[in-house]
Amino acid sequence: MTSVKNTLLPPSLVSNLQDVLMNRNGREDAGGSKLEEGTEGCVGTNEEREYQEGKPIVLVTNGDGIGSPGLTELVDALVRSRQYVVHVCAPESDKSASGHSVTLRETVSVSSVEVHGASAYEVSGTPVDCVSLALSGSLFSWSKPAMVISGINKGSSCGNHIFYSGAVAGAREALLCAVPSLSISLNWNKDESQESEFKEAVDVCLPLINAAIRDIKKGIFPKRCFFNVEVPSTPAANKGFKITRHSQYRSVLSWQAVSSSRYPAGHFMSKQQSLGIQLAQLGRDASAAAAVRRLNAQKKTVEIESVAEHGKPEPQRGTARKYYRLEFTEKDQEAADEDLDFRAVENGFISVTPLDLLVQCETEMYNSASDWLAAALAPSDVQTS
Known part of the structure; x- marks a missing residue:
């Protein structure tokens, strides 16, 4: 039995230390044989055992909130497959269109919740907060999961919607932390779509998820990009996966x-x-x-x-x-390229678009900008590479 040597410490403190050591190394019964550690009331024990058996860990987040049907259906399917250790860290409320925002100068709250048997936390912050916090090691015992899946988002993430989408931002944050990731969205039709289609969307995406995690273990999954997956409005009737290019599709902010x-x-x-x-x-x-x-x-x-700084009057506001x-207003798109993300979805395919972190301009645009800057400013003020 693990014990603490006799010291000048108070007896109550010695007793507490003995309890800590016993809990860490496994409790012993009266006969001296060790009981299995954490067999009673220990949350996450099964997941820890599965992790030790080599099952890959999958972290799930989203932008619609932890109670959204897209996330719960995805987690349920991953848990039932028994292939993965599933952890969840997602916003406690809808954070759609939050983009790649983080919470600064404020404290976020975190609570453990139950999501289909997965180890799960809801966070008062954004999807990026959730992924960053989870990967920091503050909530879970691991440092990095095998993959982060962000979704399933309710609504399109095609084209320039990727800059607004909280779901896409969650996957992007994972890639920033060198963790492979997928963002998944269902092209929701407000007047026709039903929540049951989230389960169909999960079913059609599972082969892609399984293949991605399989190739991550083999070391052959792409490392410099993440994949934005867009499922058509009728998932069960899809025509298959199609690799697509990021379009300039956008809705008008009205x-x-x-x-x-x-x-x-x-x-x-x-x-x-x-x-x-x-x-x-x-x-x-x-x-x-x-x-x-x-x-x-x-x-x-x-x-x-008043939260105004001490000594400074609050700004005067008018009474009116x-x-x-x-609101997002749909805009007609003129592009006809069948390999663009939104066109593929319109044609019934599951769009899979690789996205990277590069923000450099293309060569032609860079040269044009360089020429303009050289002409606009005095030559001595411009340095060109």
Whole structure:
């Protein structure tokens, strides 16, 4: 039996140290034989055992929130396959169109939740926060999973939507951390699509996921890119996978004026109210059950004083306040190239687009910009390579 040598430490502290050592090395029964470590009440024990048996770890995140059907169907399928150790770290609420944003100068809250038997956490931050936090080693015992899967997102991530998509940003953050990744979206049709199609989307994407993880283990999966996967609106009727190129497809950002009379009082949250909610979140125990935490959040009302810097008056605002709501409006696309991502999806294929982290301009564009800069500024102010 593991013991602590007699010291001048208080007896209560010695007893605590003995308990810690026993829990670390495996408990012993009365006869001196070791009991299996963590066989009672230890969350994640099965996953740790599977990890030791060599099963690859898959981290799942998304942009629609941890309770979205796309994520839950994906996690359920991965867990049921018994091929992987599945971990989840996803936003606690919808963070669609959050792009590659992170949470600075604020504290995020984290709570453990149950998602189809996977070890899971919900985070008050963005998808990028979730992936970065998970890969930091602060939540899970591993340093890096075999793959990060971000999705399944509800809505198109084709074309320039990749710059707005929180799901794509989660996969991009994984690649920044040198972890292979996929982002997956279902081309949701607002008037026709049904939630049952998320399960179909998972089913048609599993062969790609399995092949990717298989080749990651072999060391032959591409290392300089991640894949943005777009599933057509009727997944079960797809025509197969098609490698595609990133298009300039985009929706128009349309700002609509909104009358405050359409909403009940308090619908619009002030900065002070928002900060109050954040302070309330900090006071909650991050390890509490998600349902209890949400209930407490609904009951708490926090009032705080002005957050203006000391000695500086708050800016004076007019009495008339206007409200606007952002909507994406579909734009007709003229490009006819069948190898573009959105065209492939329109034609019934599952679009698979490799995306990298390079932000350099193409050679022709670089030369054009260099010529312009040289002509616009004095020659002595311009350095060319």
